[in-house]
Amino acid sequence: MSAYSVTEPTGRSKLVAGLLVTLYAVITLMPLLWIISTGFKSGPDSISYPPKIVFEPSLEGYVNLFTTRTRVAAEEFQNLPPPDTWYDEIVRDQGMVIAGPSRFGERFLNSVIIGFGSTFLSIFLGTLAAYAFSRFKVPLKDDLLFFILSTRMMPPIAVAIPIFLMYRELGLSDTHLGMILLYTAVNISLAVWLLKGFIDEIPREYEEAALIDGYTRFQAFRKVVLPQAATGIASTAIFCLIFAWNEYAFAVLLTSGTAQTAPPFIPTIIGVGGQDWPAVAAGATIFLLPVMIFTILLRKHLLRGITFGAVRK
Amino acid sequence: MAEIVIRNLRKEFGAFTAVQQSSFTIADGEFFMLLGPSGCGKTTTLRMIAGLELPTSGQILIDGEDVSQKPASQRDIAMVFQMFALYPHLNVRKNIAYPLVSQGVAKDEVKRRVEEVARILRIEHLLDKGVGGLSGGDRQRVALGRAIVRRPKAFMMDEPLGALDAEFRELMAEELRALHDRMGATTVYVTHDQLEAMQMGDKIVVMNHGVVEQFGTPQDIYDHPATLFVADFIGSPAMNFLRFEGSFRAGDTSVSLDGIPIATPELQAEAAPRPLVLGVRPEHVTLTDDSPYRARVEASEYLGTTQIVTLSTPHGMVKARIPSGHVARTGETVGLSFTARSLSLFDAATGRAFRTAANAGVHHG
Numbered sequence: 201m202s203a204y205s206v207t208e209p210t211g212r213s214k215l216v217a218g219l220l221v222t223l224y225a226v227i228t229l230m231p232l233l234w235i236i237s238t239g240f241k242s243g244p245d246s247i248s249y250p251p252k253i254v255f256e257p258s259l260e261g262y263v264n265l266f267t268t269r270t271r272v273a274a275e276e277f278q279n280l281p282p283p284d285t286w287y288d289e290i291v292r293d294q295g296m297v298i299a300g301p302s303r304f305g306e307r308f309l310n311s312v313i314i315g316f317g318s319t320f321l322s323i324f325l326g327t328l329a330a331y332a333f334s335r336f337k338v339p340l341k342d343d344l345l346f347f348i349l350s351t352r353m354m355p356p357i358a359v360a361i362p363i364f365l366m367y368r369e370l371g372l373s374d375t376h377l378g379m380i381l382l383y384t385a386v387n388i389s390l391a392v393w394l395l396k397g398f399i400d401e402i403p404r405e406y407e408e409a410a411l412i413d414g415y416t417r418f419q420a421f422r423k424v425v426l427p428q429a430a431t432g433i434a435s436t437a438i439f440c441l442i443f444a445w446n447e448y449a450f451a452v453l454l455t456s457g458t459a460q461t462a463p464p465f466i467p468t469i470i471g472v473g474g475q476d477w478p479a480v481a482a483g484a485t486i487f488l489l490p491v492m493i494f495t496i497l498l499r500k501h502l503l504r505g506i507t508f509g510a511v512r513k
Numbered sequence: 514m515a516e517i518v519i520r521n522l523r524k525e526f527g528a529f530t531a532v533q534q535s536s537f538t539i540a541d542g543e544f545f546m547l548l549g550p551s552g553c554g555k556t557t558t559l560r561m562i563a564g565l566e567l568p569t570s571g572q573i574l575i576d577g578e579d580v581s582q583k584p585a586s587q588r589d590i591a592m593v594f595q596m597f598a599l600y601p602h603l604n605v606r607k608n609i610a611y612p613l614v615s616q617g618v619a620k621d622e623v624k625r626r627v628e629e630v631a632r633i634l635r636i637e638h639l640l641d642k643g644v645g646g647l648s649g650g651d652r653q654r655v656a657l658g659r660a661i662v663r664r665p666k667a668f669m670m671d672e673p674l675g676a677l678d679a680e681f682r683e684l685m686a687e688e689l690r691a692l693h694d695r696m697g698a699t700t701v702y703v704t705h706d707q708l709e710a711m712q713m714g715d716k717i718v719v720m721n722h723g724v725v726e727q728f729g730t731p732q733d734i735y736d737h738p739a740t741l742f743v744a745d746f747i748g749s750p751a752m753n754f755l756r757f758e759g760s761f762r763a764g765d766t767s768v769s770l771d772g773i774p775i776a777t778p779e780l781q782a783e784a785a786p787r788p789l790v791l792g793v794r795p796e797h798v799t800l801t802d803d804s805p806y807r808a809r810v811e812a813s814e815y816l817g818t819t820q821i822v823t824l825s826t827p828h829g830m831v832k833a834r835i836p837s838g839h840v841a842r843t844g845e846t847v848g849l850s851f852t853a854r855s856l857s858l859f860d861a862a863t864g865r866a867f868r869t870a871a872n873a874g875v876h877h878g
């Protein structure tokens with residue numbers, strides 16, 4: 201059937217390839233392992249040199265991440281009632297008492313709302329636009345598509361100051377809506393272009409069959425096109441989410457209080473009571489999780505999505 | 514079931530006219546072929562009947578109702594696509610049930626009708642399989658199942674055998690025709706394969722460059738082509754064309770090729786001297802020594818019971834289909850005679866056939 205021939209690789213080339221891939225995986229996973237393990241180290245262990253590979257795990261970093269702590273005078277510390285929870289105890293061991301919860305929880309929640317919100321909006325608008333560009337005669341189609349692409353030609357941060365001023369005037373600074381709109385604006389061009397490619401690959405006949413089978417254009421889109429574009433939508437969603445989740449510069453500039461996301465918050469942990477690397481690492485670990493889980497859940501689609509359309513069927 | 518009337522149908526895509534002023538009638542229960550080379554507008558015509566394209570002008574009447582500007586979903590028509598267009602995310606059962614689900618048919622009824630259709634098409638064992646792994650023929654049957662399950666007014670088929678292997682095509686062609694005969698449903702079938710059209714169709718429309726060249730039964734079209742295009746497109750080997758200068762009057766029963774009279778059906782038109790084309794099917798050429806019209810044998814191909822002999826005449830090459838017992842040696846000069854009542858006479862400039870006693874009843878597109 202195929203016009204090209206494929207030869208089974210030899211045992212030796214398989215071995216070499218396997219070694220290379222393993223080496224690459226180790227190099228890539230190293231920083232990740234470092235962060236995750238540092239999160240479970242105690243303060244002294246985290247900065248010991250040479251670094252400790254084997255250490256006694258501690259939840260100090262995680263407790264410090266979610267709390268603010270304070271020192272009290274030595275004689276007062278002696279007279280305190282015994283700690284009533286495990287995290288109290290961990291804080292006491294550091295010679296401090298818990299003053300209250302930290303803001304990490306709400307910052308993390310902000311990241312979730314803004315990241316997933318803008319991803320949803322980008323995908324929703326992107327899919328509809330891509331479908332229209334793919335299927336209908338849109339006046340000035342090529343120019344519009346180029347315009348959409350051109351919004352990516354400049355690094356977004358180059359327009360940071362105009363956006364800052366505009367957001368201040370519009371009252372969008374430091375709001376969830378403002379950040380969702382901003383990330384959507386950046387992601388939408390990627391979404392439209394990627395999704396258009398995926399939808400172009402879906403033969404029109406499927407929709408036409410549905411139209412003839414008695415469905416309206418919108419039903420055909422929902423019941424026939426969407427399931428088949430699922431792969432493309434999933435991989436586009438991952439790209440959008442990764443951008444919105446990791447974005448740092450605009451988050452620093454435009455958010456400070458209510459809508460601050462996790463990326464600008466995590467570095468501020470460093471300054472609280474000395475360089476608390478376990479807490480920073482714990483924050484980074486938790487921050488990694490949603491994108492990691494999202495990617496693992498969609499990995500089948502993602503893999504297909506990356507190679508989709510690469511081979512002419 | 515339905516009668517479909519096409520009136521002055523026209524479709525333009527920007528500056529390009531895909532279909533020009535087509536008119537024809539598809540009778541109730543007919544197996545109707547839209548035939549022509551690629552780009553002739555046959556698929557566009559089918560898509561307009563189905564409602565996938567809206568005509569620029571003209572009317573499409575299904576059972577007397579003008580549906581030309583209605584969406585596909587309101588026309589009650591089923592379609593089988595060339596690539597079958599089975600929904601890849603649904604299994605066979607769901608694919609077949611899909612049109613019923615859209616009409617809100619009750620679950621039990623859907624199940625019953627899907628199974629009935631599966632039985633007719635002999636695909637009961639495939640119902641719970643995915644469509645991905647099916648063979649071409651089984652996909653074809655599923656696509657047919659999805660079309661017939663609805664009991665629509667008419668079926669549209671866009672080269673449904675085009676994606677099948679040659680050996681399988683024959684079998685499916687027979688199955689399709691048998692299915693049609695059992696259900697008696699009006700069927701419009703697009704093909705570029707003249708043999709398929711002749712073999713399966715009750716009626717054929719031959720199209721070229723968006724124009725309906727001829728409309729009629731396979732026999733009429735084969736025996737009495739209305740234009741040079743149809744004459745050339747239908748039949749294999751194609752009709753022979755003898756090009757000559759000449760004139761005739763109404764009532765004449767022969768034309769003169771460089772002084773040699775050739776008997777024709779009685780001519781009902783007249784023509785001043787002009788370039789003419791005499792059309793003769795290969796099977797209507799006989800090799801006789803006593804004919805004054807001489808030709809030289811160039812080659813012969815043996816086909817079992819018959820042979821195709823290629824001859825050069827003063828008016829161009831001629832292929833003759835003659836019994837293989839007849840010996841025709843290459844280089845030999847022989848006389849040719851033609852079966853008079855089967856000849857067609859065309860105006861070389863317009864390409865149209867002149868009216869004769871033979872083709873008088875034939876509809877000219």
